[in-house]
Amino acid sequence: MSQADTGARRRVPAARAAGEETGGSAGSKEIAVSSPQTGDALPGETAGGDERPTVEVTPGREPWAGAEPLIRWGGLVVAVLASFVSGVFELLLTTLRAGDVVSVWSGDAIGSGGGPLLGLSIVLAAVLNYGIAWFAVTTTRRKWALGPPWALWTLLMLLGAGVRTSEGDYLLGGENWIALVMILVGSLTYAVYSYRLILKRTLP
Numbered sequence: 450m451s452q453a454d455t456g457a458r459r460r461v462p463a464a465r466a467a468g469e470e471t472g473g474s475a476g477s478k479e480i481a482v483s484s485p486q487t488g489d490a491l492p493g494e495t496a497g498g499d500e501r502p503t504v505e506v507t508p509g510r511e512p513w514a515g516a517e518p519l520i521r522w523g524g525l526v527v528a529v530l531a532s533f534v535s536g537v538f539e540l541l542l543t544t545l546r547a548g549d550v551v552s553v554w555s556g557d558a559i560g561s562g563g564g565p566l567l568g569l570s571i572v573l574a575a576v577l578n579y580g581i582a583w584f585a586v587t588t589t590r591r592k593w594a595l596g597p598p599w600a601l602w603t604l605l606m607l608l609g610a611g612v613r614t615s616e617g618d619y620l621l622g623g624e625n626w627i628a629l630v631m632i633l634v635g636s637l638t639y640a641v642y643s644y645r646l647i648l649k650r651t652l653p
Contacts, residue, residue, distance in 0.1 A: 463585045484601070524588025524592035525597065528581050532598035535577040542570040543621065543628040564625045574635035578602065582642040592646050599639040 541559055548562025585594040609628075610621040621628040646652075 452606055452624070458587075521589040521591070521594075525585060526649065528585035528594065530596045531577075531581050531582055532602045533605065535573065535581065536602045538635055539570040539574050539577075539631060540605065540609045540628075541606070541622070542567075542573065543625055545569055546628075566625070568627055568630070570627060570631045571634050574631045575638050578635050578638040579642060582639055586646065586652060591653070595643055595646070599643075602635060602639070606635070638643050 458643060501639045545559055545567045547559075547564030547569075549559055549564075550562070552562035560642055581598050582595050586592060588594075605620070621632075
C-alpha cells in the first residue's frame with residue numbers, strides 16, 4: 450500500500466476475524482493509522498519536542514534579623530511591668546472585706562467595710578504570678594527571664610510590710626493572715642514554676 454502525501458502511514462495487523470470468506474487464504478487484514486503531521490503534538494507531549502514551560506519563582510523576603518532580640522527584650526519588659534502592677538493590686542486587696550462590696554462603690558477605701566476578710570488576693574497571686582512566669586519564659590526563650598519579675602514581686606511584698614495606711618495601720622500587718630498567705634502562695638508559685646522548668650529541661 451502506498452504512503453500518503455502528507456505523512457507516513459503505519460500498518461497495524463488486525464485480529465483475524467472468524468468466519469472469513471470461503472476459499473480465502475489465511476491472511477491478515479491491516480488497518481492504516483495516520484501518523485501526525487510534522488509539527489503536531491502527540492497526546493502527552495508538548496509542541497516543539499521535550500521543551501517544558503518554565504515557571505519563575507521569586508524568593509521571599511528574609512525576616513529582619515533584629516526581630517527576635519526585640520521580641521525577647523520586649524517580653525521581659527512586659528513581664529516586669531505586669532509583676533509590678535499585679536503586686537500593687539494584690540497588696541491593696543489583702544484588706545478586702547465582705548462589706549467592701551457595697552462600701553467601695555460609695556467611695557470608701559478598701560477594708561473600711563465590715564465582715565470577714567476575703568482571700569481574693571491569694572487567688573490572684575497564684576494565677577497572675579504563674580501567668581507572668583509563663584509569659585516571661587515563653588517570649589524570651591530563656592529560663593533566667595523568670596528571675597526579674599520574681600525578684601520585683603518579692604521586693605514589693607517586703608516594702609509593703611513597712612508601709613502604713615492612712616489610718617496608721619501597716620499594709621501587711623501581722624494580724625492580717627490573708628497577706629501572709631498571699632506572700633507564701635505567690636512566692637511558691639514562682640518557685641514551683643522554676644522547679645518544673647528544671648525537671649523538664651525544655652522550654653514551654
